[in-house]
Amino acid sequence: MTEKRAQWGSNFGFIMAAAGSAVGLGNLWKFPYLAGKNGGGAFVLIYLLIVLFIGFTIMLGEMAIGRHTQLSSFNAYQKISKKWAFVGGLGVLAGFVILSFYSVVGGWVLNYMFKTVIGGIPADSAAYFGSFISNPILPIFWHLIFMAMTAVIVFKGIGGGIEKACKFMMPALFVILVIICIRSVTLPGAAAGIAFYLTPDFSKLTAGAVIAALGQVFFSLSLGMGCIITYGSYLGKEENLAKNSMIVPFLDTLVALLAGFAILPAVFAFGFEPGAGPGLMFVTLPQVFAQMPFGTFFGFIFFVLVLFAALTSSISLLEVTVAYMQDQHKWGRSKSVITLSGIMFLIGIPASLSMGVWGSFKILGKNFFDFLGFASDIMLPVGGLLMCIFIGYVWGIDKAIDEISNGGKLPFKLRGVFTIMIKYVAPVAVIAVFLNALGVF
Ligand code: PFF
Secondary structure, three states: OOOOOOOOOOHHHHHHHHHHHHOOHHHHHHHHHHHHHOOEHHHHHHHHHHHHHHHHHHHHHHHHHHHHHOOOHHHHHHHHOHHHHHHHHHHHHHHHHHHHHHHHHHHHHHHHHHHHHOOOOOOOHHHHHHHHHOOOOHHHHHHHHHHHHHHHHHHOOHHHHHHHHHHHHHHHHHHHHHHHHHHHHOOOOHHHHHHHHHOEOHHHOOHHHHHHHHHHHHHHOOOOOOHHHHHHOOOOOOOOHHHHHHHHHHHHHHHHHHHHHHHHHHHHHOOOOOOOOOHHHHHHHHHHHHHOOOHHHHHHHHHHHHHHHHHHHHHHHHHHHHHHHHHHHOOOHHHHHHHHHHHHHHHHHHHHHOOOOOOOOOEOOEOHHHHHHHHHHHHHHHHHHHHHHHHHHHHHHHHHHHHHHOOOOOOOOHHHHHHHHHHHHHHHHHHHHHHHHOOOO
């Protein structure tokens, strides 16, 4: 059964949904940790420059393809050039891969949210984290709940599901984040953390750090897998793409920066290590909250915040695959959502078990969970690279500019900047990320 193609209720709704997709675990967990590891302010500066030039360009390119074709990723590429449909296919596959492990981590967040209130996180938070993720049943139970929440929202469609959920969750997330930032920066001893975060230490800014920043921009802005193509396909012709593709990266970057202010000063105030990596959110922060006045309250609202961020991203990942089934195979929304979320839930099970009982099963030397992360690290840059080549050399800059400008005028010099970025700068930068993901340098 075919259904009439949906549209966003308003441009604001689109911005909340796209920013919701972008703002996720990438911002709240990974960005503060990467900044901590790579010279604080210097990393932040490089990250900002990459967002401004490359992030903005690729986002604008994806929005243009989606809005032009009014089709989700695979069919959008196919409509312009049959030979290039595989790029969209790669994106759909990436959606599967990412959501399967993202939902497992979303489940951890749900568990931590409840555990903070009921019983509290045990004092030895490292041991607790280790025993929780390696448990064969509990994380899978929470993964199921997280996937079900994602499915319910996507089931309700674009306007009534995704847009409505994001219009509520994104502003709420922002308010909670600001509250936690205020709490964090006013803790005694927070100044050291703020100084660490803001003082650029250029000696730590190695080539590896620059490339890590590039990879982070990709994942954080939801680029390279057709997610923004799909969301852009529900946009009306009258909306201003150039403006939207500035606002979304701006909001995503603002949240990443604020996450640094929410987390690093508190970590410093209580004498913890800022570069704790994966353990920063699930091991270090529970200890920080345990020592903080009203820590249970702040711990709880923090994990609500992370849950909202993760959910608004997971629904975009599911939507990429659902829209593909609708556009390509003419499946109805309900059938697509139930089948696809069910399959992703099943793929997530071995991912979760690979942290415990199935830990010895390795692909390319990685357990299944890490393998899925590794696959996405490669798929996003490759998708982004191919998209730049596609726009620059197949579809053509002129056609893309026509779509962006709606046949009208463009802001000052945008055409020139867009051309140079899409044809030369972004592809070269993306090749660097890709080689880094492969461990070449
Ligand atoms: N941008 C999300 C985050 O920072 O957590 C993750 C993500 C969502 C990546 C959607 C890719 C995507 F298409």
